[in-house]
Amino acid sequence: MSEPQDASGSRQDRPTQTTPAVEVHGVDKVFETRSGHVQALESIDLTVAAGEFVSLIGPSGCGKSTLMRLVADLDEPTAGDLAVFGKSARQARLDQEYGIAFQQAGLLPWRTVAGNVALPLELHGVASAARASRVAELLDMVGLADFADRHPDQLSGGMQQRVAIARALAEQPRLLLMDEPFGALDEMTREKMQTELVRISAETGAAVVFVTHSIPEAVFLSDRVVVMSPRPGRIREIVPMRLGAEAERAERTEELREERAFFDMVTAVREALHGGSPVGAGARGVETR
Amino acid sequence: MSAGAVTAATAAGRPKGMSPRTETTLRIVAPVAVGIIVLGIWQFLVSVVGVSDYLLPSPASIIEEFIASWDSIVQATLITGTNALIGLVLGSILGILLAALAARWRAVDRMSAPVVAMLAVVPIVALAPVLNSMFGADSQFGRQAIATLASFVPVFLNTLRGFRQTAPVHRDLMKAYAASSGQVLRTLTLPTARPFILTGIRIASSLAVISALVAEYFGGPRGGLGSLISTSAASSQYARAWAYVVASIALGLLFYLATLALERLLLRHAPQVRRRP
Numbered sequence: 001m002s003e004p005q006d007a008s009g010s011r012q013d014r015p016t017q018t019t020p021a022v023e024v025h026g027v028d029k030v031f032e033t034r035s036g037h038v039q040a041l042e043s044i045d046l047t048v049a050a051g052e053f054v055s056l057i058g059p060s061g062c063g064k065s066t067l068m069r070l071v072a073d074l075d076e077p078t079a080g081d082l083a084v085f086g087k088s089a090r091q092a093r094l095d096q097e098y099g100i101a102f103q104q105a106g107l108l109p110w111r112t113v114a115g116n117v118a119l120p121l122e123l124h125g126v127a128s129a130a131r132a133s134r135v136a137e138l139l140d141m142v143g144l145a146d147f148a149d150r151h152p153d154q155l156s157g158g159m160q161q162r163v164a165i166a167r168a169l170a171e172q173p174r175l176l177l178m179d180e181p182f183g184a185l186d187e188m189t190r191e192k193m194q195t196e197l198v199r200i201s202a203e204t205g206a207a208v209v210f211v212t213h214s215i216p217e218a219v220f221l222s223d224r225v226v227v228m229s230p231r232p233g234r235i236r237e238i239v240p241m242r243l244g245a246e247a248e249r250a251e252r253t254e255e256l257r258e259e260r261a262f263f264d265m266v267t268a269v270r271e272a273l274h275g276g277s278p279v280g281a282g283a284r285g286v287e288t289r
Numbered sequence: 290m291s292a293g294a295v296t297a298a299t300a301a302g303r304p305k306g307m308s309p310r311t312e313t314t315l316r317i318v319a320p321v322a323v324g325i326i327v328l329g330i331w332q333f334l335v336s337v338v339g340v341s342d343y344l345l346p347s348p349a350s351i352i353e354e355f356i357a358s359w360d361s362i363v364q365a366t367l368i369t370g371t372n373a374l375i376g377l378v379l380g381s382i383l384g385i386l387l388a389a390l391a392a393r394w395r396a397v398d399r400m401s402a403p404v405v406a407m408l409a410v411v412p413i414v415a416l417a418p419v420l421n422s423m424f425g426a427d428s429q430f431g432r433q434a435i436a437t438l439a440s441f442v443p444v445f446l447n448t449l450r451g452f453r454q455t456a457p458v459h460r461d462l463m464k465a466y467a468a469s470s471g472q473v474l475r476t477l478t479l480p481t482a483r484p485f486i487l488t489g490i491r492i493a494s495s496l497a498v499i500s501a502l503v504a505e506y507f508g509g510p511r512g513g514l515g516s517l518i519s520t521s522a523a524s525s526q527y528a529r530a531w532a533y534v535v536a537s538i539a540l541g542l543l544f545y546l547a548t549l550a551l552e553r554l555l556l557r558h559a560p561q562v563r564r565r566p
C-alpha cells in the first residue's frame with residue numbers, strides 16, 4: 001500500500017536529516033468488547049516529520065483519539081509498527097518525548113491551577129524555584145496568570161482546557177499530542193490560542209499532532225491535514241497545505257484567514273472529507289464553519 | 290443516636306430563597322429548640338403530671354446529679370474516650386493499610402473480602418466477654434481491641450472504594466508522565482480516596498465510642514462510662530445513670546464533630562464539596 005504523501009513545496013521537503021517525530025506503519029487497532037470486535041483503526045500509515053504540524057480530522061468515532069493514544073503508548077496497536085523519534089512508543093513515553101493534552105482537560109481537582117501546571121515538572125524533579133517561574137510563564141501565555149491560585153472547579157470549561165494546554169507545554173516537548181484542545185473555547189480565544197500554538201511550535205520546533213473537528217482550524221494550523229473515515233477507521237487522504245507557500249509557519253498571521261488560498265484549502269479538505277460525494281451529505285460531526 | 294441526629298440536620302437541603310447565614314443559624318437553632326421543648330415536656334411529665342421521679346428522673350435531678358458527680362464523670366469519660374480514641378486511630382490505620390494492599394493486589398482483596406464481610410455482620414460487642422476474659426480483668430486492652438475492630442470495618446470499606454475512584458483520564462496522564470507507582474499513589478490515588486477515607490473515619494468515630502462503651506458492660510476494669518452506667522442502674526440510682534448517659538452522648542458527639550471538622554478542613558477543594566453560588 002502506497003503512503004499518501006504530498007510531494008511538493010511544503011516543509012518536509014526541506015533537507016532535514018532528523019528522524020521523523022512519528023512513524024506509523026500498517027497499524028491496526030481492534031477493541032475486544034463484550035458485544036464483539038470494534039475495528040477502530042485499519043492499516044494506518046503516517047509519518048510526521050520533526051517540527052511538522054499535522055492535523056487529524058474526520059467524523060466522530062473514526063479513531064482519531066485512538067491513533068493518538070497509540071502514539072502516546074497509552075494503548076497498544078493490534079498489528080503494525082509505531083516509532084516515535086526512532087524509538088518504540090513505550091521508550092519514547094519513558095523518555096518523556098511528548099506532551100499531551102486530552103480531549104477532556106483532566107485536571108486534578110484538588111490542585112490549584114498553578115499546581116496542575118506544575119505537576120509534570122514536579123514528577124520529573126524540577127527544582128521548585130525553576131518550577132515556579134516556568135509555571136508563571138506558562139500561565140501568562142495562556143492568559144490565566146490571575147487564576148493561579150484558583151481550583152479547577154472555579155474555572156470555565158475553556159479556562160480548564162487552557163490550563164491543560166499549559167501543562168502539556170510545560171516541559172517543552174519535541175512532540176505535542178493534542179486531542180481537540182480548543183473544543184471548549186469561544187471563537188476569539190480559540191483564534192488567539194491557535195496563533196499562540198503556531199508561534200510555540202515554530203519557536204520550539206516541536207512537531208504537533210492535532211485532532212480537531214474544525215476544517216478552518218486544521219487548515220490554518222497545519223502543514224498537512226490527515227482526513228480520516230470511520231468504520232473501520234482509515235486514512236482517506238492526506239491534504240498538503242500550501243498556505244503562505246514558501247513562508248515559514250511563524251508568518252501565519254491573522255491576514256491568512258482572509259486569503260483566497262485559505263478558502264481553497266478549506267474546500268480541498270471538505271471535499272476530501274466527503275470522499276468526492278457532493279458537499280453537504282454525510283460526514284456528520286464535522287464542523288465546516 | 291446522637292450521630293444520626295446530626296447527620297439528619299446537616300443532610301437537610303437548603304430551602305429555596307434562604308441566605309447561607311440564615312441557613313447556618315437555623316441549623317443550630319432548630320435542634321436546640323427541639324431539645325429544649327423535649328426537656329420541657331419531660332420535666333412537665335415528672336413534676337406536674339406526676340410520673341414517679343424514681344422511674345423517670347426529671348431533667349433537673351439529672352443535672353443536679355451531673356454536677357454532684359462531675360469529677361467521676363470526667364474520669365469515666367477520659368477512660369472510655371481514651372479507649373475509643375485508641376481504637377479509632379488503630380482501626381483507621383489498619384483499615385487504610387489493608388485497603389491499600391487490597392487495592393494493589395487482587396489476591397489480598399480476595400482473601401480479605403470474606404473476613405471483612407464477617408466482621409461487618411458480627412455484632413462486635415459479642416466479642417466483648419471473650420476478649421475481656423482473654424486479656425484479664427484489669428486490662429483495657431479488650432475494649433480497645435473491640436473499638437479497633439469496630440472502626441476498622443467502615444474505614445477499610447470506604448478507603449477501598451476510594452482507591453478505585455481514580456478517573457481514567459488521570460491514570461492516562463500519570464502513565465504519560467511515566468510516573469512511578471509511589472508517585473501515582475501520592476499525587477493521584479490518595480488524594481482521590483481522601484474524601485472516602487475521611488467519611489469512613491467519621492462513621493467509625495461513632496462506632497468506636499459506642500463499642501468502647503458497650504464493651505464495658507461485660508466485665509473488665511471498672512471506672513469507664515459504660516460500667517458506671519450499669520452499676521448505677523443496678524443499684525437503682527437512675528438519676529446518676531442518666532447523668533452518665535448524658536456524658537456518653539456528649540463523648541459520642543465530640544468524636545463525631547471532631548471527625549466532621551477534620552473532613553471539612555481537608556476537603557475544602559475536593560470535587561464532592563464543589564459549590565456553585
Ligand SMILES: Nc1ncnc2c1ncn2[C@@H]1O[C@H](COP(=O)(O)OP(=O)(O)OP(=O)(O)O)[C@@H](O)[C@H]1O
Nearest residue numbers: 031032033038040059060061062063064065066067
Ligand atoms: N476502550 C475502548 N473500548 C472499546 N472501543 C473503543 C475504545 N476506545 C475507542 N473505542 C471505539 O473505537 C472507535 C474510535 O474511537 P475514538 O475515540 O478514537 O474516536 P474519535 O475519532 O476520537 O471520535 P471523537 O471525534 O468523537 O472524539 C469508536 O468506535 C469507539 O467506540
Ligand SMILES: [Mg+2]
Nearest residue numbers: 064065103179
Ligand atoms: Mg476523540
